[in-house]
Amino acid sequence: MKTIFAKSVPGRKGVWPEEPEGQITDFIPENLLRENLPALPEQSELDVVRHFTLLSRRNFGVDSNFYPLGSCTMKYNPKFMEDIANLSGFTDLHPLVPQLRGAGHYTQGALEVLYETEKLLCEITGMDAFTLQPLAGAHGELTGVMLMAAYHNYKGNKKTKIIVPDSAHGTNPASAAIAGYEVVSIESRDGIIDPQALKDALDDEVAGLMMTCPNTLGLFERHLREIVELVHSVDGLLYYDGANLNAILGKMRVGDVGFDVVHLNLHKTFGTPHGGGGPGSGPVGVNKKLEPFLPISRVVKLEDGQFFLDYDYPFSIGYIAPFYGNFGVILKAYAYILRLGREGLIRVSENAVLAANYLRKKLEDYLHIPYNRTCAHAMHEFVASAVKQAQKGVRALDIAKALLDKGHHAPTIYFPLIVKECLMIEPTETESKETLDQFVDDLIEILKIAEENPEAIQEAPVNTPVKRLDEVKAAREMILKEQDM
Amino acid sequence: MPYIPHTHGQQQEMLSTIGVASIDDLFTDIAPELRPKSFDLPEGRSEMQVRSHLEKLAAKNNTNLTTFLGAGFYDHYIPSAIKAILSRSEFYTAYTPYQPEASQGTLQAIFEYQTAMCRLMDMDYANASLYDGGTAIYEAIMMAVRATKRKKIIVSECLSPIYRCMLDCYTTNLHLDLVTVPHKQGLTDIQALMDQIDEHTAAVVVQNPNFFGCINDFTSLFAKARENGALSIISVYALMQSVLKTPGQMGADIAVAEGQSLGLPLSFGGPYLGIMTCKGKLIRQMPGRIVGKTVDKDGREGYVLTLQAREQHIRRQKATSNICSNQSLCALQSLVYVSLLGPEGLKRTAHACIELAHYAAQKLTSINGITILNDQPFANEFTIRLPVSAYAIIDKLVPQGYVPGFPLGRYYQGMENCLLIACTEKRTKQDIGILVELMRGALE
Numbered sequence: 039m040k041t042i043f044a045k046s047v048p049g050r051k052g053v054w055p056e057e058p059e060g061q062i063t064d065f066i067p068e069n070l071l072r073e074n075l076p077a078l079p080e081q082s083e084l085d086v087v088r089h090f091t092l093l094s095r096r097n098f099g100v101d102s103n104f105y106p107l108g109s110c111t112m113k114y115n116p117k118f119m120e121d122i123a124n125l126s127g128f129t130d131l132h133p134l135v136p137q138l139r140g141a142g143h144y145t146q147g148a149l150e151v152l153y154e155t156e157k158l159l160c161e162i163t164g165m166d167a168f169t170l171q172p173l174a175g176a177h178g179e180l181t182g183v184m185l186m187a188a189y190h191n192y193k194g195n196k197k198t199k200i201i202v203p204d205s206a207h208g209t210n211p212a213s214a215a216i217a218g219y220e221v222v223s224i225e226s227r228d229g230i231i232d233p234q235a236l237k238d239a240l241d242d243e244v245a246g247l248m249m250t251c252p253n254t255l256g257l258f259e260r261h262l263r264e265i266v267e268l269v270h271s272v273d274g275l276l277y278y279d280g281a282n283l284n285a286i287l288g289k290m291r292v293g294d295v296g297f298d299v300v301h302l303n304l305h306k307t308f309g310t311p312h313g314g315g316g317p318g319s320g321p322v323g324v325n326k327k328l329e330p331f332l333p334i335s336r337v338v339k340l341e342d343g344q345f346f347l348d349y350d351y352p353f354s355i356g357y358i359a360p361f362y363g364n365f366g367v368i369l370k371a372y373a374y375i376l377r378l379g380r381e382g383l384i385r386v387s388e389n390a391v392l393a394a395n396y397l398r399k400k401l402e403d404y405l406h407i408p409y410n411r412t413c414a415h416a417m418h419e420f421v422a423s424a425v426k427q428a429q430k431g432v433r434a435l436d437i438a439k440a441l442l443d444k445g446h447h448a449p450t451i452y453f454p455l456i457v458k459e460c461l462m463i464e465p466t467e468t469e470s471k472e473t474l475d476q477f478v479d480d481l482i483e484i485l486k487i488a489e490e491n492p493e494a495i496q497e498a499p500v501n502t503p504v505k506r507l508d509e510v511k512a513a514r515e516m517i518l519k520e521q522d523m
Numbered sequence: 524m525p526y527i528p529h530t531h532g533q534q535q536e537m538l539s540t541i542g543v544a545s546i547d548d549l550f551t552d553i554a555p556e557l558r559p560k561s562f563d564l565p566e567g568r569s570e571m572q573v574r575s576h577l578e579k580l581a582a583k584n585n586t587n588l589t590t591f592l593g594a595g596f597y598d599h600y601i602p603s604a605i606k607a608i609l610s611r612s613e614f615y616t617a618y619t620p621y622q623p624e625a626s627q628g629t630l631q632a633i634f635e636y637q638t639a640m641c642r643l644m645d646m647d648y649a650n651a652s653l654y655d656g657g658t659a660i661y662e663a664i665m666m667a668v669r670a671t672k673r674k675k676i677i678v679s680e681c682l683s684p685i686y687r688c689m690l691d692c693y694t695t696n697l698h699l700d701l702v703t704v705p706h707k708q709g710l711t712d713i714q715a716l717m718d719q720i721d722e723h724t725a726a727v728v729v730q731n732p733n734f735f736g737c738i739n740d741f742t743s744l745f746a747k748a749r750e751n752g753a754l755s756i757i758s759v760y761a762l763m764q765s766v767l768k769t770p771g772q773m774g775a776d777i778a779v780a781e782g783q784s785l786g787l788p789l790s791f792g793g794p795y796l797g798i799m800t801c802k803g804k805l806i807r808q809m810p811g812r813i814v815g816k817t818v819d820k821d822g823r824e825g826y827v828l829t830l831q832a833r834e835q836h837i838r839r840q841k842a843t844s845n846i847c848s849n850q851s852l853c854a855l856q857s858l859v860y861v862s863l864l865g866p867e868g869l870k871r872t873a874h875a876c877i878e879l880a881h882y883a884a885q886k887l888t889s890i891n892g893i894t895i896l897n898d899q900p901f902a903n904e905f906t907i908r909l910p911v912s913a914y915a916i917i918d919k920l921v922p923q924g925y926v927p928g929f930p931l932g933r934y935y936q937g938m939e940n941c942l943l944i945a946c947t948e949k950r951t952k953q954d955i956g957i958l959v960e961l962m963r964g965a966l967e
Contacts, residue, residue, distance in 0.1 A: 043638055070768050076765060079861070080867075086604060097614060125577065131586055313614070317850045357691075360689065361793060363792070365792050507825045
């Protein structure tokens with residue numbers, strides 16, 4: 039499809055406000071102005087609406103396709119949340135209004151949303167305090183690691199390393215490194231953390247351990263209690279990556295079991311849409327040990343029931359975001375939690391785990407399921423491997439592409455790195471049994487064709503707007519924008 | 524339960540397929556001593572009840588204030604077509620485009636966004652977005668540190684104090700040498716910035732228009748940086764970039780912006796959009812997603828995420844950044860905005876804001892005791908000095924429904940009497956007339 043730049047017609051009128059009288063040079067000298075107008079699209083309103091409507095039809099989304107992308111929790115995004123985030127009482131609110139002395143009075147509704155959301159997240163996770171400022175999951179990780187650093191600095195601990203299991207999301211080691219730590223990777227055993235490997239890596243310079251539980255294989259970390267004790271024994275801190283929180287809602291609270299800091303992904307667990315790559319929201323919860331270091335501002339409730347923004351926290355790490363987080367996303371998550379309530383949230387994890395185990399059982403005769411004896415059951419997702427198929431030349435990538443042809447988004451592939459030809463499947467609680475069965479039928483059919491006629495699968499996809507794309511060429515030629523006219 | 528489709532019968536079928544008697548049996552790996560000590564949450568409510576609750580909270584916010592607040596975040600008009608397009612759930616319910624054949628819509632939109640941002644800034648490359656304008660400056664600094672292998676960062680005090688607070692936070696443990704060059708009566712002190720540049724300097728960071736509203740041409744400063752092997756980083760006002768001299772023209776190496784002014788609502792601080800663009804040689808230091816054009820097996824054009832060897836999911840702790848989710852939908856929003864307005868529409872919008880701001884400045888300075896902070900040209904935002912504390916004026920005007928501007932004393936010592944005033948095309952000469960009268964009254 040042509041780009042909107044290629045469709046541009048010089049002189050065509052889009053949304054043009056009235057032309058003001060006079061010239062810009064009446065106000066600003068020419069040497070401070072740009073020489074030519076930017077070569078942006080010149081299109082009518084209809085042209086623009088049609089272009090983007092047609093583009094949208096070249097996308098899979100949860101509303102149109104089953105989207106079992108592992109560790110991404112692509113559940114249904116309830117529509118009323120969109121309406122709520124579009125209320126003008128929220129969208130038209132300038133973030134600096136509450137910072138004007140006395141004007142916090144004019145944003146009480148918004149501050150209440152923040153305050154109440156923090157309280158709800160504390161109860162859901164068992165943590166003592168939350169900041170909603172981090173703007174995405176990885177941003178939450180960075181915030182969390184900075185809080186750990188602040189704690190150790192305050193105590194005068196000389197800590198230089200953070201331990202990350204080899205099954206972790208790439209953001210974990212990246213966040214630790216960006217916060218100034220050396221990253222120590224430990225090898226998993228049977229797909230979960232090996233306490234002995236942890237012991238070997240532990241010393242007084244370890245600031246903490248970053249952990250995802252259930253981990254990216256969908257396995258519950260069965261040595262959790264021992265791990266917590268080991269890390270705490272060197273005054274290390276336990277970081278919980280909330281990417282997989284959907285598995286344990288109401289079944290375990292990370293604060294209760296000894297985690298010191300946690301980030302959540304509101305765009306995964308709490309039903310806010312992912313937007314094709316964001317905006318997300320990555321609130322961070324801490325226990326009492328780390329609370330003094332939380333970013334400013336913090337929302338405080340006064341005795342008279344009024345809310346205000348408090349910047350007076352001398353040990354705070356400071357400003358992690360310009361304001362109070364991705365407020366529009368936080369609003370949706372708040373509405374989601376209120377809508378589901380206690381029972382509803384428990385049913386989320388139960389049905390997410392039910393769906394994953396159901397799929398795993400239905401597929402276990404067709405795909406290799408590694409580490410299936412480590413735990414009694416999978417949690418909200420599981421990992422399958424196409425090692426058998428790969429011997430015949432059909433790789434995980436090929437299976438993923440063939441699924442697209444059947445109208446399903448592919449699972450996460452080649453992650454976690456510790457499983458060869460990996461397909462990581464997360465069905466979520468919102469998909470019906472009919473959808474799950476259809477996925478199973480389609481996947482089994484693909485695997486059968488893979489045996490008989492591997493070339494057919496290697497050709498996939500053929501029903502998508504484009505066929506398999508040449509990624510090597512993209513990286514080599516680096517055409518990263520439309521060429522200038 | 525809401526949003527869970529299984530009937531009781533189906534659940535039983537699924538359980539028996541798995542070979543367990545109950546859902547509880549699926550959670551036996553979580554030992555009893557690990558179970559929640561409490562889960563004391565409110566009972567669920569109907570959609571109607573939740574909506575009604577949120578509508579009441581929304582109504583507690585006063586959005587009928589006529590505001591002249593800007594300070595980097597602006598109340599511009601948002602055409603209806605944007606919401607219509609952004610409501611396409613094929614866009615908003617998709618994930619990061621890991622499967623390109625099923626994500627051409629998102630990928631082509633990002634490619635077009637990258638093109639639009641490069642053209643707006645006159646730069647070579649753009650990424651698919653960062654979280655906001657502040658994190659974009661931080662990422663730009665880290666690019667410079669990696670590219671130059673130096674540690675000194677020279678920052679103008681005229682860079683948004685909000686962003687400078689963020690930089691302080693992010694660089695706490697990184698052993699960088701962050702040097703802040705004071706402003707001179709609201710002016711960016713170009714000479715003092717130049718004097719700081721030396722062989723240890725990784726980057727010099729400025730803002731245009733600066734936080735006080737003043738416009739500069741930084742060509743000579745950037746040339747000095749280049750001569751010393753340092754990079755030039757500029758943070759700009761995205762919408763105003765449609766008329767102001769571009770970062771590319773000035774010779775900047777990295778140009779960033781808060782993209783909120785391009786069709787995003789103020790929304791109490793987010794979601795916003797971090798725009799990042801750079802010169803060609805820096806592309807491999809760029810953080811975040813980047814989309815490239817390629818062809819499929821049949822030679823048809825298509826788009827993919829590219830240069831992924833920079834990113835965390837490949838390089839882990841050696842990645843250029845930890846960013847994964849960005850602000851993709853907000854980037855799309857800004858692309859739709861610039862496409863709807865086009866170059867002429869953007870220029871007219873900027874022009875209308877500039878004209879109103881100059882009208883406001885003229886009217887306000889006709890009040891006895893109010894002066895403009897300096898003579899430097901400005902666009903749609905300017906600073907006035909009052910004979911009294913800016914807070915005193917705000918305290919009087921806000922209850923009357925007018926937010927006259929941002930009190931600079933909040934972040935700058937000695938500027939307690941200064942007020943930063945922004946005009947957008949949504950304000951009118953009548954609004955300004957009332958503001959002037961209220962201000963006159965407040966000063967009497």
